[in-house]
Amino acid sequence: STSLVWFRRDLRAFDHAALHHALRQSQSVHCVFVYDSAILDSLPRRDRRVDFIHASIAELARELRQLGGDLIVLHDDAATAIPRLAAELGVDAVFANHDYEPQAIARDAAVAQALTDDARLWFSFKDQVIFEKNEVLTQTGKPYTVYTPYKNAWLKKMRAEPACLAPYDIEPHAAHLAPPRSPAPPLPTLAELGFEPSNLAELAIPTGMSGGAQLFEQFLTRVEKYDVARDFPALKGPSYLSTHLRFGTVSLRYLVRTLVDLMERGGGGDGAPVWLAELIWRDFYAMILYQNPHVEGSAFKPAYDAIAWETGPEADELFAAWCEGRTGYPLVDAAMAQLNQTGYMHNRLRMVTACFLIKDLGIDWRRGEAYFALHLNDFDLASNNGGWQWASSSGCDAQPYFRIFNPITQSEKFDGAGRFIRRYLPQLKALGDKDIHAPWLVPRMLLAQHNIVLGRDYPLPLVQHDEARKETLERYAVVKVVD
Numbered sequence: 001s002t003s004l005v006w007f008r009r010d011l012r013a014f015d016h017a018a019l020h021h022a023l024r025q026s027q028s029v030h031c032v033f034v035y036d037s038a039i040l041d042s043l044p045r046r047d048r049r050v051d052f053i054h055a056s057i058a059e060l061a062r063e064l065r066q067l068g069g070d071l072i073v074l075h076d077d078a079a080t081a082i083p084r085l086a087a088e089l090g091v092d093a094v095f096a097n098h099d100y101e102p103q104a105i106a107r108d109a110a111v112a113q114a115l116t117d118d119a120r121l122w123f124s125f126k127d128q129v130i131f132e133k134n135e136v137l138t139q140t141g142k143p144y145t146v147y148t149p150y151k152n153a154w155l156k157k158m159r160a161e162p163a164c165l166a167p168y169d170i171e172p173h174a175a176h177l178a179p180p181r182s183p184a185p186p187l188p189t190l191a192e193l194g195f196e197p198s199n200l201a202e203l204a205i206p207t208g209m210s211g212g213a214q215l216f217e218q219f220l221t222r223v224e225k226y227d228v229a230r231d232f233p234a235l236k237g238p239s240y241l242s243t244h245l246r247f248g249t250v251s252l253r254y255l256v257r258t259l260v261d262l263m264e265r266g267g268g269g270d271g272a273p274v275w276l277a278e279l280i281w282r283d284f285y286a287m288i289l290y291q292n293p294h295v296e297g298s299a300f301k302p303a304y305d306a307i308a309w310e311t312g313p314e315a316d317e318l319f320a321a322w323c324e325g326r327t328g329y330p331l332v333d334a335a336m337a338q339l340n341q342t343g344y345m346h347n348r349l350r351m352v353t354a355c356f357l358i359k360d361l362g363i364d365w366r367r368g369e370a371y372f373a374l375h376l377n378d379f380d381l382a383s384n385n386g387g388w389q390w391a392s393s394s395g396c397d398a399q400p401y402f403r404i405f406n407p408i409t410q411s412e413k414f415d416g417a418g419r420f421i422r423r424y425l426p427q428l429k430a431l432g433d434k435d436i437h438a439p440w441l442v443p444r445m446l447l448a449q450h451n452i453v454l455g456r457d458y459p460l461p462l463v464q465h466d467e468a469r470k471e472t473l474e475r476y477a478v479v480k481v482v483d
């Protein structure tokens with residue numbers, strides 16, 4: 001039999017569930033990636049993610065050719081292009097890996113239906129998480145809504161079922177890859193896709209399978225210190241693997257396997273279990289989205305939808321200032337500059353900026369979520385929504401609504417010497433370590449000595465945190481009764 005493997009958020013040619021199963025079950029396996037116009041059409045013409053995918057696809061195509069196969073690359077509406085290609089190639093079945101986002105579920109259902117109508121089969125597999133859907137349930141058989149017991153159950157299941165980490169081999173079955181068509185058409189250029197290059201190459205963000213492997217190798221040399229270093233944005237603490245996890249240029253099973261092996265040998269220090277816990281957060285939010293698709297667009301806890309957010313031109317101006325890093329709070333502004341310039345934002349700062357938008361500016365969390373969705377290289381609907389609902393206190397297992405980050409205290413605690421702030425706000429470089437967190441509290445004379453005029457070189461604060469805090473507590477009073 002012949003089959004087609006459709007690559008989506010799994011851009012690698014090793015340890016790949018759908019490819020493995022297709023190779024084992026068919027004599028001849030074609031591979032395809034579709035630049036989906038249903039997704040690409042809505043993006044700005046310069047998008048770091050498109051660059052990342054473009055580079056990663058080139059590497060995937062090279063790798064598949066080295067294995068004796070090929071990658072067909074289309075630019076089309078995937079929902080119709082896949083059944084059409086399946087018919088052109090005359091394959092018996094299409095193989096893909098599960099995607100848990102509501103739109104992807106609907107698209108895959110449409111593709112599966114079209115294939116069935118055409119007497120072809122659709123198979124899909126778990127690949128991007130360790131445990132999915134309802135694999136980890138409470139003792140009463142319900143999906144978890146609280147992280148810690150979920151994590152404990154997840155770890156228990158992983159230990160009880162080591163096969164969940166086993167690799168899906170490709171190489172031993174590579175002889176079943178269909179050889180390249182001759183002549184093989186060149187891969188589409190960025191320009192042909194309608195995009196201009198972003199600054200991804202200047203940022204030297206490693207792409208593709210080789211980039212993911214390189215980042216993981218580097219991270220393993222510092223994983224022991226992750227538990228402490230991860231909270232300080234000026235340090236190289238985290239792994240920077242999120243974009244690779246998003247596009248599947250790394251194998252999650254391989255990451256977890258490596259980590260568990262390391263811990264079993266007594267390595268990894270205090271950092272390894274903490275990092276594993278972060279990967280479990282990722283599984284948790286994917287499960288939450290799958291089980292509760294209403295979180296896309298509304299609060300996980302419905303009572304929070306009653307909150308009245310600031311609207312109108314003044315709120316629009318506050319939102320624009322937040323987006324552009326002009327709030328007057330240096331840590332918030334430096335974080336937004338990091339996002340705008342690089343497409344990455346440190347996890348601590350995602351929490352700080354999200355909390356600031358919602359609880360200092362009174363803006364609807366969905367506006368912030370949408371801004372992150374547009375700008376994050378690692379944008380993932382489940383994790384982004386989970387993070388925003390956590391910050392707005394409307395999510396499962398979220399921060400309680402009365403826990404409101406103080407942006408100055410956060411700055412003093414996690415960027416005490418102002419190293420991160422200085423990197424992104426060079427106009428504040430000359431301020432002392434103590435002064436850099438709240439420039440408006442610095443005597444004007446001292447600012448003048450450094451040639452800094454607030455309102456000219458750096459904004460005055462948009463709001464006073466203490467006042468904003470009181471307003472937020474009032475705003476959230478509508479949910480107090482049910483919380």
Ligand code: FAD
Nearest residue numbers: 238239240241242278282347350378379380383384387388
């Ligand atoms: P590391 O610290 O090295 O963590 C390793 C991996 O664990 C990450 O790559 C990621 O896959 C996973 N992970 C870590 N923290 C979380 C978390 N809180 N929730 C879910 N998974 C986690 N992560 C995304 O991948 N995409 C998003 O769109 C996204 N949006 C967020 C929005 C907000 C408001 C917040 C508070 C967090 C968001 N996160 C998101 C989670 C987290 O901030 C990033 O995963 C992390 O900063 C990525 O950097 P890293 O790979 O160096 O992380």
